[in-house]
Amino acid sequence: MCTTCGCGDGETRIEGEDPHGHEHEHLHADGTRHVHSHSHDGGDSHHHAHAHGHGHAYMPAHSHAPGMAKGRMVQIEQDILAKNNAYARQNREQFAKRGIFALNLVSSPGSGKTTLLVKTIEALAGRQPVAVIEGDQQTSNDAERIRATGAPAIQINTGKGCHLDAHMVGHALEKLALADASLLMIENVGNLVCPASFDLGEAHKVVILSVTEGEDKPIKYPDMFAAASLMLLNKCDLLPYLAFDVDSAIAHARRVNPGIEVIRTSSTSGEGMAEWLAWIARGAAAARG
């Protein structure tokens, strides 16, 4: 149980926290061992909508097995993401009160997020306070790379979890030396699917697509590109060596999200850095109000 707010946190670990302080209410220590052991795979594919094979066919809502008294119906009508969204709202209120410009950086693994963050922090040194929350399944390597620049950073390890959620970020914020009017960059777990559904309280999602990944990524993973305000087309220094079609990549992104802004960047050559920094400066000024 999370002692601050009473929520279960799975196997998430936030740097500097007692690892036993966040045991999960439902999963317990053996939670992840709970791989489906009874028969999903008995050839009865119609059971796919059931949590497990009861051996009865699909029953329309409100029906019940013959010969069995019907149970009592309880109306719920609640959004499953409501919890996360409530935490996201709290984070967003904190950001607004403190003039913080928060970005949620999402991408496939290895698109160059941490390298870009380091370059961004170096470029902003002395001009704009910056802090970073790093999400990875394991290791604090990325947070250490950020701290080497002198900026405060905190690592969240999600264990088997494939995305950050607003609750984890709220806890990381308690541990992070975040100055008012900071730029807060949250590097999400490398994954183009799951982080799309979880609002962290950020001002914008920024999706990083490196040119080695193929120009059709935006339509293969449309939810992420639909959720982002800005796409950084990264590692553009490699374009001379690739058959990557920049216009087609941008067209795919705009098909999913007509309003998405695009900046071509490279941490290696510095291409697009000025434009990216100007985009940040506009958002940070707006956040300071």
Next chain:
Amino acid sequence: MHEMSIAEGVLQLIEEAASRDGFTHVRTIWVEIGRLSGVEPEALAFCFDAVTRGSIAEGAAFEIVAVPGRGLCYECGRETELEAVYDACRHCGAVPVQVTGGTEMRVKELEVD
């Protein structure tokens, strides 16, 4: 697999309802999953089974009510069904279409004892 966290969210809603309402066992749960919600219904059912072991919802039948994706065409102004967020309007072929439904993930109701 964010279906695991979604399933945990479902269980949390069930447990909150149980402490409000006093039931001790869940027989069936109806969950509305939109076509455009980004959740894979089969994966969610599988995860629900895993996270509810040892809980009041262990063994509950997990009924998914699929909600189709819906959009409003900017071009011709008509309603159109969407399989994906970037689909073209079925009537006039225009893209993009404004998404108006099918992104929901809701726990609707429970059959309990």
